[in-house]
Structures are given as C-alpha cells and as structure tokens.
Amino acid sequence: MSKGMLILHGPNLNLLGTRQPEIYGSMTLEAINSALRQHVKPFEIALRVEQSNHEGVLIDRLHEARGWADGVVFNPGAYTHTSIALRDAIAAIALPVIEVHISNIHGREPFRHKSVLSGVCLGHIAGFGWHSYVLAVDALLRQWDILAG
Ligand code: CA2
Numbered sequence: 001m002s003k004g005m006l007i008l009h010g011p012n013l014n015l016l017g018t019r020q021p022e023i024y025g026s027m028t029l030e031a032i033n034s035a036l037r038q039h040v041k042p043f044e045i046a047l048r049v050e051q052s053n054h055e056g057v058l059i060d061r062l063h064e065a066r067g068w069a070d071g072v073v074f075n076p077g078a079y080t081h082t083s084i085a086l087r088d089a090i091a092a093i094a095l096p097v098i099e100v101h102i103s104n105i106h107g108r109e110p111f112r113h114k115s116v117l118s119g120v121c122l123g124h125i126a127g128f129g130w131h132s133y134v135l136a137v138d139a140l141l142r143q144w145d146i147l148a149g
Contacts, residue, residue, distance in 0.1 A: 002044045003144055004069040007036060007133070008061055009051035010077030016102075016130075024102050027130045039134055043146055055079060059089045062097075071122075071140040072097040073133060080105070080115045091120040096143055098136040101126035 009029060017028035027035075033049045040047050046068070050061050058076070065072055074097050079086050090097050097120070104127030105112040118124045123139060125132045141147035 004046040011053040096122040099124040
C-alpha cells in the first residue's frame with residue numbers, strides 16, 4: 001500500500017522568497033512545494049502540503065495526520081524554539097516526524113540554537129537551504145525502506 005506523507009510548514013514560511021534571501025534563499029514556498037511534489041512522484045506517495053501561521057492549526061494538522069499519514073516533514077519555524085504544545089503533539093501522534101530548517105539554526109542567534117522539538121522527532125536537518133526539505137523527504141523514504149542506499 002502506498003505511504004502518506006505530510007509536509008508541514010510553520011509560521012512566516014509563506015513569506016519565503018520575498019525577504020531575507022541571504023538567510024532563507026530565493027525560492028518561494030510554492031516553488032519548494034512543487035519541487036517536492038516532483039521529487040516524490042516516482043514513489044507514488046500520497047503527499048499533502050500545509051502551511052499555517054497558527055500554533056493550534058499546526059497541532060490540528062499533526063493530530064489529523066494520525067488518520068492518513070505514515071510520516072511528517074515539519075518546519076516549525078520559530079515555534080521550534082518555544083512550543084511545548086507542538087512537542088506534546090509530535091510525541092502524541094507516534095508518527096516519525098523529521099524536523100527541518102532551511103537555515104543552520106546552530107550558527108545563528110543563541111535563542112535559535114535550542115529546539116524543544118528535536119528530542120521527540122526522528123531526526124533533524126538544518127542548514128541546506130530549501131534542499132533541507134529534500135533531505136528530510138529522503139530520510140522518511142529511507143525510514144520506510146522505499147529508498148535504498
Ligand atoms: O531556518 C528555518 O527554516 C527556520 O525554521 C525559519 C524560521 C526561524 O524562526 C527558525 O529559527 C528557523 C523563520 C521563518 C521565517 O521565514 C521568512 C522568510 C522570508 C521572510 C521573512 C521570514
């Protein structure tokens with residue numbers, strides 16, 4: 001049976017490509033999403049992509065994912081550094097969640113060095129620009145034994 005994957009983008013990521021290209025690159029969120037759709041095409045994955053600027057909506061999407069998805073690629077934006085509610089949601093859904101960051105949060109301001117979510121995620125990828133998402137998608141495909149190597 002084909003696998004379900006949720007790609008979830010958190011707050012302000014809808015602004016990608018419009019400002020701060022030196023940190024976040026020049027790809028728009030829409031362009032990233034279509035590159036990811038292309039990337040998973042050969043694997044016949046049921047892919048859903050969502051973005052929200054609201055913590056509660058992100059929690060709702062994670063809860064709903066239990067009903068259809070087998071894994072989540074999640075860029076929680078600035079909630080990474082603060083949200084125990086998102087941490088609890090990730091722990092509760094018992095799905096593999098890969099935390100993704102476009103920038104290298106460890107090389108930025110000290111308040112970005114800490115993720116309160118990493119400990120309940122399967123893993124964490126940061127610093128490779130929009131390609132961080134591709135690496136995270138591949139990590140899930142490997143987790144599912146769909147991608148070899
Ligand atoms: O590097 C990442 O992917 C982040 O999750 C992005 C968040 C930031 O708070 C995290 O520390 C690291 C911010 C996303 C804001 O995106 C913008 C894009 C263009 C213009 C303004 C903000």
